[in-house]
Amino acid sequence: MSTSASPHDPVTPRAKDGRAPDVFVPDGWVPMRCHADTEEVDFAIVGAGAGGATLAARLAEKGFSVVCFDAGPYWRPLEDFASDELAQEMLYWTDPRITGGADPIALAGNNCGKGVGGSTVHFSMVSLRFRPEWFKSRSKLGYGYDWPVTYEEIAPYYDQAERALSISGPVKYPWGPPRGPYPYRPHEVNAPGLILGRAADRMGIKWCSTPLATVSAPHGKSPPCVYRGYCHYGCSTNAKQSALVVWAARAVKAGAEIRDMAMVGQVETSADGARATGVRYHREGEWRVQKARNVVVSGYAIETPRLLLNSATPKHPNGLANSSGCVGAYLTTQSGPGVWATFEEDIRWSKGPPNMAVTEHWNYTDEGKDFHGGYAFMSQGPLAREWGQNLATSRGLWGEDLQRGMADYNHTMGFVPVGEVEPRACNTVTLVDDEFDQYGLKIPKVTFSYSDNDKRLIEHSVKFMGHMLDAAGGRDQWRNDDTSHLLGTCRMGDDPRTSVVNADGRSWDIPNLWVCDGSLFATTGGVNPSLTIQALALRCADRIESLARRGEL
């Protein structure tokens, strides 16, 4: 089908020689402004996901010269994405990593992404805002940490992100400060979502259709969602408003260069250690250096601290931007224990986006909790292979039992929360000194353990979701354990002694080194992070523009 470089080809980039793949046209191209390595660009951005691609688009639209690097391919969804769960694992970051701690996080799955668009290429599109109090959860709710920004400062950027992504959501969102309808109307809720609704109605709690980043009506070149259900494995219709389809396309159009298949190994710094001077990256079999006036690290919560740590110099022996010791610390994830049940009725939960109905009841209710924090939970729609794996590994079914379990696939339904996890210094991303990846870079080690509070939250959610399934008429309940999202390893703050960057994502130690991705999160809240990451990136772009105007870059 394609005469260009195959996406499975591990070395050959597509975006070069003045053109980038057109994400909307099989085998298509769009012109792209390209820069020489020796040309000192305004911004070198490492990572083209929710943080990096968003920032690249906005900075380019403001007239800055931008080169955005991604270690993975530049996909064309219409030709690269197949209805094949196994083949689509090419979207994940599967380079060697070590996971440890008392509750090791499963890596190389849905909590990572490699390629332009990052993990938004396969995310579930859930686009929720933070509860306003979470930005000051220490002062207002008595736990966690305060962010250096307020909800009021972020709210206009939530608006901007929701408009840019044409979020399809309820006319009136039942939680949080009153605001107008989402830019696009909600999708028709599938059967598992309606079961959540039925249970919530019976238990007297609020629920609604989930605000999703997939369009319910045409938008530009994106057709409306066809409810194919493979959202976790790459949307092959482009209804999904991923960073690949929205921001990367906008970035290239505005004059940014996106370099795919380009793994950045080090941020280069000046001899005195005071400034970042560019990035050292591996592309087409060789190491090269792109010069830049500013460097932004947007590699998500493992690769961002790993790159800063791997960029250590005699001036910065503990890694760049790490005078606080917080680079790689305060790693959080979000707990996601599943509770599942079998129903008499036909459900067919593989139809439509996987999480079509949500309740944020326990994000906005503070009474009746034996823990700090909150959680949202949603109806689920795992595909058949993923579900079979869950039945085999978590429920321990095999042989005939597994066959019987799978025969109930169309009658099964469950809930999974996005549970807030305490940020703790002991949960970390560090470097493994004696193990190297295919580029010769030290690999990261991810260490994670739940706190007692985290465990109480998990048990509370399991119990409550179980009641909900009972109320809806489900039988044969069982549970499993999982996590989603990785956050917090370069947290923002007001104090250089306890944070890596300030509210703009600018590092305290090196003024032209920035971070823009989920590692900025001081706390995680009980909602999926992608919308907040994009809102932070949009704010960062505006802040950079005003700093540049004042000559403070």
Added chain:
Amino acid sequence: MLHGASAMLGASVLADSAVEHYRGSFDNPGMYTPLVVSAVTMAAGIDGASGQWLPRRMRDGMYALSGAVGAIGVGFHTYNVLRRPGGLNWLNAFYAAPIGAPAALSLAGAIGLAADEIAETSHPDRLKLFGIPVGRALSAFTALGLMGTVSEAGLMHFRGSFQNPFMWLPVSLPPIAAALTAKAAIEPAGERDGRPMTRSWLWLTSAMGIAGVGFHAFGVSRAMGGWRNWSQNVVDGPPLPAPPSFSALAIAALAALRLRDLEDA
């Protein structure tokens, strides 16, 4: 002309309910009813507008059936909305059975019945419906029908986020036509200028209903696979048969205006 409007409305309902109820897999056997009844209405309308081979009583029976089934349909659709999780809310208004849609059948039946009444008399200017001069009654009725259709289009186009600016047309042109028609229904006798303004808006509304099919066809082309994937996109895309119900009602309103002119004379 009124029989023709009835037939056109019947055809619109037939095509629309066929596609929508097919989409709903005829989950309830009752979902076949509007297909049969709208076909009957259409037949009555064509008969009335052309040769009038059928005896009037039979034609009126057909129209009356249409009127009744439309009303029952509204009941069924309301029940469908209310029994879903969340009850009466935006989500169910968008995606459950459209509450107002079956009313189009009742409109078609009522317009047909009025047409036969008028045809029967040699003095249509003295004929009354419910004690109101027939021209006034029909003007009011079609104005209401137009506004009902405007709400339906408004709800559906809101569901489509008015993503194309032309989606504002059916919620901006017909209300003016409906308001002018309503004015014709209630203003004192003696207007003899032929109401050119009202007529123009009604013709415009009528033309818009036909153009709407073209816009909806364009909408179908914007779905994944476009017209090459017509078997899915015609079902899930903007409904091709829906917009001509504006044309049918506008034509009925034009006929009503003609009766109003007789009453004024």
